[in-house]
Amino acid sequence: MESFITELLTLLFAALRSATPVLAVVLGESMTQRSGVINLGVEGQMLLGAMTGFAVASITGDPWLGVLAACAAGIALSMVHAVLVLGCGANQIASGVAVLILGGGLSAYYGIPFVGDKIDTLGNLNHTFVSDIPLLGQFLGPITPTVLITLLAIPVISVFLFRTRTGLRWRSTGESLDITRNLGHNPAPYQLAAIAFGGLMSGFAGAALAVDYTANWVEGMTAGRGLVAVGLVIVARWNPWYALPAALLFGASEALNLKLQSWGVDISPYLLATLPYLIPLSVLILSYRGLRASGGGMPAGLKVVFQSAR
Template sequence: METDLMALVGVWCAATLRSATPLIFVTLGESLGQRTGIINLGAEGEMLVGALAGFAVATQTDSASLGLLAGALAGGVLSLVHSALVLAARANQIASGLAVMIIGIGLTSYIGRAFVGKKVSSLDNLLPSGGEALAFFGPFLQQTTLAGPLAIAAAAFISWWINNTRSGLHWRSTGESAEVTLSNGINPIRIRFYAITVGGLLAGLGGAILSVDYTQTWAQEMTKGRGLIAVGLVIVAGWRPALVLPVCLFFGFTEAAVFKLQAMGITFSSHLLSTMPYVTVILVLIFAHLRARKSSQMPNDLKAVFQ
């Protein structure tokens, strides 16, 4: 009986991690950008092009990992638009992000029609079969691919890097004050360019994991606002990459729960159930703001564009 319970917990943990993984990558990328003083609503568009490019390459090459690579690159390429508008033309960041989002939606609806209905094989599960004796770990590993552990590792690495290295310090100081950073001989524009590009790569990777490894299909606007939710979750996580992980896992848990309820054939409206992630993000934003009242952790330069 106890092993059954452990197995059930394992299955739930696997489902939670799997649905949280795309969000973890996008939110990590967004939090890096915001730490340098850049908000990027284009993450939604970058995620979409990543999802489509990843899916397209994975179906053509039969290789999920090549797909993930292509997705990351596509997200990085689209992020160049945000860099050009915000850094070169000094455009409003929020407007620029929305422009990138619209371009991403348009491009993927245009090109994606050819890929609707196609199938793709995901990354291999960590444990092909067996392992029933392992209680929790057996079912967990059977339903987990490399993407999940990779997301956890990425969160740990980014958190360590931004807090403990010299280059991480440069990124943080750029977000607090680009002027002071510049007077210390570091070019904040270059750092922001790196941050937007890395954010684009991570958003694209998250999108590719969503289409190739999680849903294993392509559908128009399949990210359903995950890129926008990520922008909100960065605030909930207090701009700390380490906290991105639990916040996204909580989110993944609610999504997995909704999915399980729907699979159980619950009679409740599936459309109302689908509002759960959006209602949840607003509720956690309220909770985070009630707790903090003043967003003291917000990077100082970000306050100018984003209050």
């Protein structure tokens, strides 16, 4: 029994590790979309964040500076989206794809001199009081700061969005630009802030990958996780609290894929590799069956984006 619990906890914490970068992006992109802007470029922002964070950590020797630089890089690249979409009225889908490709290209090019560098990591909770907790200590100990920060962001974002006046205007911007204007508010600053916050979170997610988790920079290292996160925003219904189970679902399926192989379970590895996509997709389909009429919580302003993209 105890070994069963141990295995289960191993899997849960593995899921949390895998889920963290995705969770950060889901939170940021949810906030962006809550203002009526969709940004498909988060993957590119993650990559630029990962590369910048790793490079700064390598040059300065301080991984925390790396994390800050990653956030700044994410914001900077998201401003390209802001200029195109808010400034020039460009199609949001096209602009997002442009940002995605730009981030991939910039990070690949400027990352070349840092490949194979060794950086210090952010450390973990080992040798703190939590690692002395019986049974749980061995799992809590290895937890790293980016996991904690990302988890902490959930209540903060949720309070901001649902309990403050600014949050209310943020949401109303996403529902209808006209109504927001009629109420005497200019929606532009909210949308700008929303895009920047998405940039911050995706840059941070890149740092979680490159500076914290793998301590390594590799071209294209996000491997599609940013795009998965954009999909998971729908599963999480644009709600920061639901973002956690949605991201954990992805993290758990990815951890399970690897764990089942390590256990030697007799299932084709090709089939197992589809788990991280199959499971969230199934949940999306199931959860949508009852929600079609309401749009599953989609901000009404986003409908315009999808119609104009057609």
